[in-house]
Amino acid sequence: MGQVIEGRDGPWEMVIGLETHAQVVSKAKLFSGASAEFGAAPNSHVGFLDAGMPGMLPVVNGVCVEAAVKTGIALNAAINLVSIFDRKNYFYPDLPLGYQISQFSDPIVGKGHLDIETEAGPKRIGITRLHLEQDAGKSLHDQDPLRTFIDLNRAGVGLMEIVSEPDIRSGEEAAAYVAKLREILEDLGVCDGNMEEGSLRCDVNLSLRRPGGPLGTRTEIKNINSIRFIRQAIACEAARQIEILEEGGKILQETRLFDPDIGETRAMRSKEESHDYRYFPDPDLPPLILDQTYVDQIRATMPEMRGDRRRRLERDNIPAANVEIITSSAKSMNYFTDMSENFEDKILASNIMVNEIMPRVFYRNSNPDIERLRPSEANTIINMISSGNISGRQAKEAFEFMWEEGKSAADVVAERGLAQMSDDGAIKALVDQVVAANPDKVAEYRSGKTKLIGFFVGQVMKASQGKANPQAVNALLMARLDA
Amino acid sequence: MSLDRDTVARIAGLARIRVDADELDGLAGELNAILNWVEALNAVPTDGVEPMIAVGATRAPFRDDVVTEGDQADAVLKNAPDPVPPFFTVPKVIE
Amino acid sequence: MADLSELLALGIADARDGLRARRFTARELTSAYLAAMDEARALNLYITETPERALADADLADARLQAGHAEAMTGMPIALKDLFCTEGVRTTAASRILGDFMPPYESTVSGKLRAAGAVLLGKANQDEFAMGSSNITSAFGPSINPWRVTGAGVGEALTPGGSSGGSAAAVAAGAAIAATGTDTGGSIRQPAAYCGVVGLKPTYGRCSRWGVIAFASSLDQPGPIARSVEDAAIMLGAMAGHDPKDSTSAAQPVPDFEAALQGGVKGMCVGVPKDYRVDPMPPDVEAAWARGVEMAKAAGAEIVEVSLPMTKPALPTYYIVALAEASANLARYDGVRYGARQEGADLAEMYAATRAEGFGAEVRRRILIGTYVLSAGYYDAYYKKAQRVRALIAQDFSTAFQSVDVLLTPTAPGPAFGLNEKTEDPVAMYLNDVFTVPASLAGLPAMSVPIGLTASGLPLGLQVIGRPFDEASVLRLGRAIEDAAGFDRSPRLLAGGV
Ligand SMILES: [Mg+2]
Numbered sequence A: 001m002g003q004v005i006e007g008r009d010g011p012w013e014m015v016i017g018l019e020t021h022a023q024v025v026s027k028a029k030l031f032s033g034a035s036a037e038f039g040a041a042p043n044s045h046v047g048f049l050d051a052g053m054p055g056m057l058p059v060v061n062g063v064c065v066e067a068a069v070k071t072g073i074a075l076n077a078a079i080n081l082v083s084i085f086d087r088k089n090y091f092y093p094d095l096p097l098g099y100q101i102s103q104f105s106d107p108i109v110g111k112g113h114l115d116i117e118t119e120a121g122p123k124r125i126g127i128t129r130l131h132l133e134q135d136a137g138k139s140l141h142d143q144d145p146l147r148t149f150i151d152l153n154r155a156g157v158g159l160m161e162i163v164s165e166p167d168i169r170s171g172e173e174a175a176a177y178v179a180k181l182r183e184i185l186e187d188l189g190v191c192d193g194n195m196e197e198g199s200l201r202c203d204v205n206l207s208l209r210r211p212g213g214p215l216g217t218r219t220e221i222k223n224i225n226s227i228r229f230i231r232q233a234i235a236c237e238a239a240r241q242i243e244i245l246e247e248g249g250k251i252l253q254e255t256r257l258f259d260p261d262i263g264e265t266r267a268m269r270s271k272e273e274s275h276d277y278r279y280f281p282d283p284d285l286p287p288l289i290l291d292q293t294y295v296d297q298i299r300a301t302m303p304e305m306r307g308d309r310r311r312r313l314e315r316d317n318i319p320a321a322n323v324e325i326i327t328s329s330a331k332s333m334n335y336f337t338d339m340s341e342n343f344e345d346k347i348l349a350s351n352i353m354v355n356e357i358m359p360r361v362f363y364r365n366s367n368p369d370i371e372r373l374r375p376s377e378a379n380t381i382i383n384m385i386s387s388g389n390i391s392g393r394q395a396k397e398a399f400e401f402m403w404e405e406g407k408s409a410a411d412v413v414a415e416r417g418l419a420q421m422s423d424d425g426a427i428k429a430l431v432d433q434v435v436a437a438n439p440d441k442v443a444e445y446r447s448g449k450t451k452l453i454g455f456f457v458g459q460v461m462k463a464s465q466g467k468a469n470p471q472a473v474n475a476l477l478m479a480r481l482d483a
Numbered sequence B: 001m002s003l004d005r006d007t008v009a010r011i012a013g014l015a016r017i018r019v020d021a022d023e024l025d026g027l028a029g030e031l032n033a034i035l036n037w038v039e040a041l042n043a044v045p046t047d048g049v050e051p052m053i054a055v056g057a058t059r060a061p062f063r064d065d066v067v068t069e070g071d072q073a074d075a076v077l078k079n080a081p082d083p084v085p086p087f088f089t090v091p092k093v094i095e
Numbered sequence C: 001m002a003d004l005s006e007l008l009a010l011g012i013a014d015a016r017d018g019l020r021a022r023r024f025t026a027r028e029l030t031s032a033y034l035a036a037m038d039e040a041r042a043l044n045l046y047i048t049e050t051p052e053r054a055l056a057d058a059d060l061a062d063a064r065l066q067a068g069h070a071e072a073m074t075g076m077p078i079a080l081k082d083l084f085c086t087e088g089v090r091t092t093a094a095s096r097i098l099g100d101f102m103p104p105y106e107s108t109v110s111g112k113l114r115a116a117g118a119v120l121l122g123k124a125n126q127d128e129f130a131m132g133s134s135n136i137t138s139a140f141g142p143s144i145n146p147w148r149v150t151g152a153g154v155g156e157a158l159t160p161g162g163s164s165g166g167s168a169a170a171v172a173a174g175a176a177i178a179a180t181g182t183d184t185g186g187s188i189r190q191p192a193a194y195c196g197v198v199g200l201k202p203t204y205g206r207c208s209r210w211g212v213i214a215f216a217s218s219l220d221q222p223g224p225i226a227r228s229v230e231d232a233a234i235m236l237g238a239m240a241g242h243d244p245k246d247s248t249s250a251a252q253p254v255p256d257f258e259a260a261l262q263g264g265v266k267g268m269c270v271g272v273p274k275d276y277r278v279d280p281m282p283p284d285v286e287a288a289w290a291r292g293v294e295m296a297k298a299a300g301a302e303i304v305e306v307s308l309p310m311t312k313p314a315l316p317t318y319y320i321v322a323l324a325e326a327s328a329n330l331a332r333y334d335g336v337r338y339g340a341r342q343e344g345a346d347l348a349e350m351y352a353a354t355r356a357e358g359f360g361a362e363v364r365r366r367i368l369i370g371t372y373v374l375s376a377g378y379y380d381a382y383y384k385k386a387q388r389v390r391a392l393i394a395q396d397f398s399t400a401f402q403s404v405d406v407l408l409t410p411t412a413p414g415p416a417f418g419l420n421e422k423t424e425d426p427v428a429m430y431l432n433d434v435f436t437v438p439a440s441l442a443g444l445p446a447m448s449v450p451i452g453l454t455a456s457g458l459p460l461g462l463q464v465i466g467r468p469f470d471e472a473s474v475l476r477l478g479r480a481i482e483d484a485a486g487f488d489r490s491p492r493l494l495a496g497g498v
């Protein structure tokens, strides 16, 4: 595999493990009743627990537990029926309790795996664990020359930390892993996957070794919030480590930050000291115990994952380009399923989805406007096409009117006179009319210029104001002219 | 196990409590007295005994995912030592 | 209006009857207590007094009594240990580090008492963050025990015990009709014993910890301190109950504790654990215990000697568990969001100075030990080991409770000691809790009830320990001993004048 980096005196291999923090989609925080919503006024989404006030106690949010179980199932992982919340002790101004409530020795989700696509084919990346923990607040260092400002809105928001095995060997694999993980989280609806807002962020653990050789010392690059930056950070950090190693230097085990502006990683000053987190079970929280029936119930109601959906669409012979677009988000996949329900011609449905629905309903992908053009309405239209009630062109118009005017499919078709003429008698009358009006063209046709059929079809369609079913027109014309 | 000055200084650092150099020896003596006394526990056989991590309530209850608190920045900041509303502040941190 | 000393002599049950019969008003009762607080000021019982609030509460209580909506605690002038957060009333935990912290919320337990119509006299003194057995760690100076050795001078002041020393002393001195305390390793029972009053630590989970400043979360439990077993039962009823805001709160029905008192102890099986002895065992304590056993027997209980072999390791176990938890619980006091900040050149200095200046010596010592026993390389040897021994201690009790209904032991290995004794050696101080910590570690209900006086005239208490959530049996045996002992609860200091 093309995974080695040619160094000055021999090849190097990267060993990468990722820790991904995914913010759980929930109304309230992991242990308090304050809102978990992003982007509110500073310190307006802060409960007394989130501010570390004396005597305040945590109570776990059931939705966050459910999210962890769902994700664990999707990652083919063991769900631990008994897990423990631990305190991870350290001081930082945006950590109001002086400890983070996390899970250390007994996480809610154990070992699992995730399959990614690489240039060399599919590859399985091991999942070490998934645990629930609180997010920290935000420190703003650039507001005042002498002080750091603290906003605790995010303090206590529920996070799932998903830790991979060190199975990743390149920036591309890391990117594929994160993309696949994001896809799963979005499909489950447990995380919105928005990396810019920090809903999904990665720590990269990276070391280098001679292929097959012993593991080297690793560094941790913290809090990378885009897939592109992950790739870049890995490239920069690998280059930095190779340079040090080839000079005969040693890699320090340290925490680093990636600066995308200058394309470099640098050591974090505030995390320099070695940590001793003094984990111990949080005595404010009894063990998190799940019933097997609870887990089974979640398992039974898991939404279809995108990989499965993709395979299903491919089985229906839908063109690959359409599959890619339709499966780009959980919501578009669900829309397509609803829209094409009880409809045989999945290829036609996929074309309508890609050409008519996606540019309208999903033009803002993160926040689609499904109410404005519901899948059931789109379903009505595609059924009209297949039953020959309207033409493709009429369907196009219908979607436009429905989108602009917010009316139902039936109303738009009726009001705009879009219903197709498929009554043979009526079309036959128009055919007779056109044949009678063009005796010279009929003669030419009959003398062998059969290409003129197009002219006749066009005339009949025009006479029907575009409402005639073109196939029926064609058949009736041929019958009449060839008679 | 016996605590020396350096260990006391390290522990005080972890606990973020300033201990002056001239206090270290005295503190090490006091802490050692307590730790030596506590070491009587080593005499209790505990092989195969599960650590007790919870008393009473055997499982964590779940809260509904409902917003019950918030929009109280004034109350949250009311006791703050050096606030610049709506923020808390600390001496500048360099990351 | 009734005579002041007559009013102050009433317990909760009698005061309730008097209020309902309109023999006096809540305002009159409260005013009598405010006067008594003035009188007892030299005892340093309160950190913060709230006389205006008390009178306003009393007027509300009178309106309720008038309207016929009174509950058992309506109009009762009480003290709250200064560990209970009170909305708009300064709460200090007897520490400098909280500064003038004004909670924007009310603890569940104090809120329940308030809702029941209790009158807040003030916030009682205590050991700093409940860490101590003598009240000397309070940043506001210690409370003083109203009891004094027979013939002793004023200078020979005694500790009221700790950490709920201000609460117990206030009740003993007649400066509150009753008070809340919190008990982590004996902090309700030991001061109750030293002050000659009744102190009940309920089953862990019986009373909500929400809004109570934490010392050690797996041990802390609020409870009542009162003049009689009956008063403690009434007050516990107003404090107890499931609280969804506390994950460790028990979803258990709250029985009518006052009614349960009527049951008596006939046929009750009382275990006497022979392991509850120190070496040497003070003869006063041994004799008092024997008297209690006789009283129980005379009241119809069956006496069984039992063995609790894990009693001795309980104390070191307790200190490891409690201090580890405390080291994390007290991490939030960092000068960032509330409390007294000490300036520093940078963040690290600000933290270190704030916590060095804000915490007293004993609290600093305990945080350091707690930090150490959790630190890398020591966790298994100390903390995990202690949690295993703790499991054995709990097991010890459940074995005993297969054959007995309650256990009867001394509360403390001696009576109140001088304020300046035992300050040099922290371990000697910790030994005061030797009989109270085992029940704490097992989360069991336990009560101290006065049994009599030592030869030198100081009160001694006996401890009754019950099965989980069986406070009723604990109260019943306590009541039987109280009845038999006929303890004269007037402390020497007040009797002789300050
Ligand atoms: Mg990490």
Ligand SMILES: [Zn+2]
Binding pocket: A021, A133, A161
């Ligand atoms: Zn994490």
